[in-house]
Amino acid sequence: MDNIISKLRNLDAYPKINEDFYSRTLSGGVITLSSSILMLLLFISELRLYLHAVTETKLVVDTSRGETLRINFDVTFPALPCSLLSLDAMDISGEQHLDVKHDIIKKRLDSHGNAIEARPDGIGAPKIEKPLQRHGGRLEHNETYCGSCFGAESADDDCCNSCEEVREAYRKKGWALSNPDLIDQCKREGFLQRIKDEDGEGCNIYGFLEVNKVAGNFHFAPGKSFQQSNVHVHDLLAFQKDSFNISHKINRLAFGEYFPGVVNPLDSVQWKQETPSATYQYFIKVVPTVYNSVSGYTIQSNQFSVTEHVRTAEVGRLQSLPAVFFFYDLSPIKVTFTEEHVSFLHFLTNVCAIVGGVFTVSGILDSFIYHGQKVIKKKMEIGKFS
Structure with missing residues (x-):
């Protein structure tokens, strides 16, 4: 048994030094305390990295098909009234959404930017005050109303019962509505008067669009749009204005859902018009993005430049x-972002590396200072006795 114990002692890779050979110094104590504090700080930092998830980024080819793209927007036009503003969207596949009204909210703003009224964008009901019938007479009691489309009817039994319906019929024909006061529905509803009443106001328009996942554009402009000789045209004659101020501020623009770390470069961007007429264009490159969280849920979204x-x-x-x-x-x-935790083995390895590294460097520094002090002390003693 003693022979086995003796052999085990010979295998000891960590030989011990007798305490009689130890020399404790003030510099050694200072270095020990400093290195201990440093090891504690590094350990805390490593522990925080271990407890928090890290994000891995990967680039792959986008092979998805038949998906739609959701565009969330919130734009303020401080000098363009809501009654003038319209939204159109179109893409390279030929699909068009003209004068979009669904899922859109318009908020009237006064000259100081304060909200006056918020309403869903839509077609308002006409004011029935003995309106002119399609056949030319005035609406009689218990008679069904059928207003004229003023030559823009696509079928014999078409009726236009509001100014908006007349404008829509003109749009489909590719005609411009030059003088709304000549249209009975527009005159009764006070179309031009409403525009005059909102003169000097601004408009905050917000909501979202669902479009095909192909290249395209959407734009905000005054007037109702229509196609004329395969050209996209806006009817501005009806507003009887020489110029339109399209100064704007983009409060928010995002392609898809929010995910942690996303940066939308157009948020809070604003532009002020300095000339009587201008067209402002943003050219956007949308990058499909998938975010996989550490808790297991996945967000399909987009980033853009x-x-x-x-x-x-x-x-x-x-x-x-x-x-x-x-x-x-x-x-x-x-782009795929994947959140994941650092493994415990990786954490343990880093902790050992921290302890070993700090301990080794501290030992070298302590040895350098101790032997340096001895050399200086010895030279001082030699100089004293000489």
Whole structure:
């Protein structure tokens, strides 16, 4: 038994030094205390990294098909009334959404930017005060109302019972409504008077669009849009104004849901118009993004980058449409963010590396200071006796 114990002692890789050979110094105590504090701070830092998830980023080709793209927006036009403002969306597949009204809220603002009224954008009901019938007579008691579309009827039994329906019929025909006061429905509803009443006001428009996941654009502009000779045109004659101020502030613009760490570069961006007419354009590159959280849920969203361009009216050229355009295109590369915890073995390895590294460096530093002090002390003694 003693022989086995003796052999085990010979295998000891950590030989012990007799305490008689130890020399405790003030510098050694200071270094020991400092290294202990340093090890504690590094341990706490490593523990925080271990307890919090880390994010791994991966790039893959986007192979998804048939999906839609949700565009969330909140834009303020401080000098463009809500009665003038319209929203259109179209894409390269040929699909168009003109004068979008669903899922959109318009908030009237006074000249100081304070909210006056918020309402869902939609077609208002006409004021029935003996309106003019399609056949030319006035509406009689218990008679069904059927207003004229003033030549824009697509079928013999079509009726236009409000100013908005007349404007919509004109839009489908590709006609401009030059004088709304000549239209009975618009005159009764006070179309031009409402525009005059809102003169000097602003508009905050917010909501979302669901569009095809292909390249396209959406834009905010005054007037109702229509197609004329395959050209996208806005009817501005009805408003009887020479210029429109499209100064704007983008409170929020996002393509898809929010996820941790996302940065939307157009949030809080604003632009002030300095010329009588201008077209402001944003060219956006949308990057599909998947966020996998450490708790197991997945968010399908997007990030984007943007460049800007302003086109102003020049002498000798056609006047540009006063509008704010957002042209977007999809990146073929998808970014995947995956949250995951650091393994305990990795944490333990880092802790051992911290302790060993600090202990080794502290030992070297202590040895250097101890032997340096001995050399200096010895030289001082030699100089004293000489």
